[in-house]
Amino acid sequence: MRILIATAGSRGDVAPFTGLGVRLRAAGHQVAVATHATFAEYVRASGLEFRPLPVDPRAELASAQGRRLLRAGSGPGVVLQLLRLGRKFMPALGDGIVEAVALGTDLLLTTSTTSALGQVAAEAAGLPTVGLFLQPLAPTREFAPAVTGTRSLSRPGNLLAGHAVQAATDQLFAPAVRALRRRLGLPPRGIAGARRDHPVLHGFSPTVVPRPADWHPRLDVAGYWWPPAQPHWQPPARLLDFLAAGAPPVFVGFGSLVVPDPERLTATVLAAARAAGVRVLLQSGWSGLAAEDSETVLTIGDTPHDWLFPRTAAVVHHAGAGTTAAALRAGVPTVPVPAQLDGPFWSARLAALGVSPDPVPLRALTSARLATAIRHAVDTPHHRARAQAVAATLAGEDGTTKVLAAVERATADR
Numbered sequence: 001m002r003i004l005i006a007t008a009g010s011r012g013d014v015a016p017f018t019g020l021g022v023r024l025r026a027a028g029h030q031v032a033v034a035t036h037a038t039f040a041e042y043v044r045a046s047g048l049e050f051r052p053l054p055v056d057p058r059a060e061l062a063s064a065q066g067r068r069l070l071r072a073g074s075g076p077g078v079v080l081q082l083l084r085l086g087r088k089f090m091p092a093l094g095d096g097i098v099e100a101v102a103l104g105t106d107l108l109l110t111t112s113t114t115s116a117l118g119q120v121a122a123e124a125a126g127l128p129t130v131g132l133f134l135q136p137l138a139p140t141r142e143f144a145p146a147v148t149g150t151r152s153l154s155r156p157g158n159l160l161a162g163h164a165v166q167a168a169t170d171q172l173f174a175p176a177v178r179a180l181r182r183r184l185g186l187p188p189r190g191i192a193g194a195r196r197d198h199p200v201l202h203g204f205s206p207t208v209v210p211r212p213a214d215w216h217p218r219l220d221v222a223g224y225w226w227p228p229a230q231p232h233w234q235p236p237a238r239l240l241d242f243l244a245a246g247a248p249p250v251f252v253g254f255g256s257l258v259v260p261d262p263e264r265l266t267a268t269v270l271a272a273a274r275a276a277g278v279r280v281l282l283q284s285g286w287s288g289l290a291a292e293d294s295e296t297v298l299t300i301g302d303t304p305h306d307w308l309f310p311r312t313a314a315v316v317h318h319a320g321a322g323t324t325a326a327a328l329r330a331g332v333p334t335v336p337v338p339a340q341l342d343g344p345f346w347s348a349r350l351a352a353l354g355v356s357p358d359p360v361p362l363r364a365l366t367s368a369r370l371a372t373a374i375r376h377a378v379d380t381p382h383h384r385a386r387a388q389a390v391a392a393t394l395a396g397e398d399g400t401t402k403v404l405a406a407v408e409r410a411t412a413d414r
Contacts, residue, residue, distance in 0.1 A: 001411055004105040005132070006034040006097050008113040010057055010256030010286075011302075012322030014039045015227035016134065016203055017111070018046040022228045023400045024407065034100035046228045051100040054092040057256070090117070090176035097121045098184070107410050112137055116173035117180060119194045124184040128410040131200035132403070134321045135342050138200075138219055139163045140212035149344030159214075167192075201402055204321070207393050208328065208349055223399025224325050230304055239281075242298040246279055248313040249298075250374055253283030257318050257339055257362075262287040269316075270297065271367035276374040278313065305330070314377040316370070319343040319359070324350065331391030333383035335373045337362050354386035 003024055005017045014035050021031040025047065032049035036057055043050040094117040101108060101121045108129040110118035115131050122129040135146045139162025141155035147169075153161055170191045177191055201222040202209075211221040242249070252269050259265050266282070266289045273280040279296045282289055283303070291297050305323070309315055309330030317323040319336040324346040327334045334355055336347035339362040347359035357376040360369050377383055 001407065002030045002032070002104055002106045003109060003407065004032050004034060004051070004100060004107070005109045005111075006053070006100060006114040006118050007111040008035060008053055008055065008057070008093060009111075010320070011039065011042075012255060012320045013111060013113065013134070014042065015322055016225040016325075017109075017132065018043055018048060019228045020132070020203075020225040020400060020403060021048045022046055023225075023404070027404055027407075029407065032100070032103070032105075034097065045230070051103060053096040053100065055089045087172060087175065090173060091179060093117060094120065094176050094180040098124070098180070101125050101127065107407065115198065115200075116170070116177050116191050116194070119198060120177055120180045120184065120186065123194075124186055129198065130403075130406050130410065131198055132203060132225075133200055134203050135345070136202060136204075136209055136212070137166070137169075138212075138215055139166055141214050142212045143345075146342045146345040149338070149341075151348075199406065201406060203399060204325065205328075205394055205397055205399070207390060207397075208353065220402060222402040223397045224329070224394065225399050225403070226306070226325075226329070227304075227322075229306070233304060233307075235303070235307065238293075239298065239300060239303070242279075242281070243311055245295065248311060249279035249281045250276075250314045250316060250378070251281045251283065251309065251312045252316040253323070254285050254287060254289070254318040254337070254339070254362075255283075255320050255323055256286045259287045259362075262289050265289060265365075266291055268365060268367050268370065272370035272374060273297070275367060275371035276378075278374060278378065281308070281312065314374060316374065318362070319346040319350070321346060328353075328355065328387070328390050329394055331388040333377040333380070333387050335360065335370070335377050337365060337370070339363075353390055355383055355390060357383070 005021055007013050007017050021033055025031045032051050033043045034051040034053050036055060037052050040050045097118050098121045105127060108118055108122045108127050109132050110129060112133045119129055139159050141159045144153050144158050145162050145165040148165060152158055173191060199218045201220055203222060203225045205223050206221045270291055282291055282299045284290060284301055290299050305326035309326055309332055312332055314333045314335060315327040316335040319338040334350055336350050336356055336359040338344045338347045338359055350356040351358055357373050360373050
């Protein structure tokens with residue numbers, strides 16, 4: 001079967017699906033990934049076909065609207081900023097998905113950022129489609145909407161807020177969906193109606209987020225989809241030398257965040273490291289963080305998390321879904337520094353699991369607060385013990401099993 005995975009966003013929105021694609025290919029399927037050109041080499045290095053989608057996500061996050069999204073952080077205002085940021089490129093994204101499907105596809109797998117438009121493309125081409133989401137976005141009584149960063153609003157309040165956020169988010173895609181349906185000669189149909197018929201598997205562990213009991217049967221939790229191993233990758237000598245030169249360092253990285261003042265953030269991190277008395281691996285990320293290398297600090301670029309994180313004393317990160325998963329898999333304590341969207345949700349999960357101290361939100365970040373959190377993470381045996389216990393549980397799970405079964409069902413239905 002020819003399978004197309006369409007995903008849009010940051011590296012964390014692509015890496016899990018390349019790993020899943022490798023597993024699907026091993027099961028005998030032909031797999032292509034449609035995503036942004038900036039990830040073309042990464043997709044091809046995994047042995048998968050690359051198909052281009054428009055938009056440079058890093059440039060969008062660095063734009064004035066992208067910075068407003070960062071300032072909004074989480075809460076109700078973030079949905080408004082998403083609408084403003086995303087509406088301008090949604091029509092092009094829809095056209096890109098249609099073009100990727102036209103290159104030859106039997107089954108379309110979509111993500112939260114491509115699902116609404118992907119379902120239109122699949123309907124026009126007569127294809128089955130399955131959603132693969134990295135966050136729990138469907139309304140539930142069990143927790144507040146994952147993208148708003150709010151604490152529980154009571155069971156009825158959580159459900160009401162979930163439906164409100166879902167309706168507001170639908171407005172991000174609605175104009176592009178209507179236009180694409182017209183262009184492809186399809187009758188009018190709302191996003192909510194299409195969603196009701198769409199099966200979705202979620203790529204996180206039930207240990208981290210148990211499946212809500214009030215979800216529709218078409219929604220399930222599959223487990224994590226890990227990025228593929230990189231057998232030809234070799235750590236640079238300077239990194240090996242730094243790791244060997246002293247106690248395990250603390251990793252500090254903010255992934256796809258694009259902060260307006262990277263020099264200030266770097267200075268805060270370095271001051272915190274000095275106060276905490278730890279060595280630091282500082283990852284540049286999309287913000288371009290950088291510090292002069294020394295006996296206590298080393299600036300690094302992209303490095304496989306599955307290789308690096310187990311060699312660290314703790315992981316300080318922005319609490320994106322992908323980095324959160326990688327830290328849990330590594331079995332080391334974490335310090336979440338949530339900034340926007342689902343960051344506060346995953347931070348709360350980390351604290352509830354006992355693998356981290358309380359989060360230190362980026363907007364309230366100071367060197368003193370970060371130093372205290374780092375020392376807490378490193379010095380508290382409970383955090384390390386819980387991190388190791390969660391990692392052992394994750395090692396026994398296989399998040400691809402339910403995806404493979406869904407693909408087989410789609411194969412049987414054709």
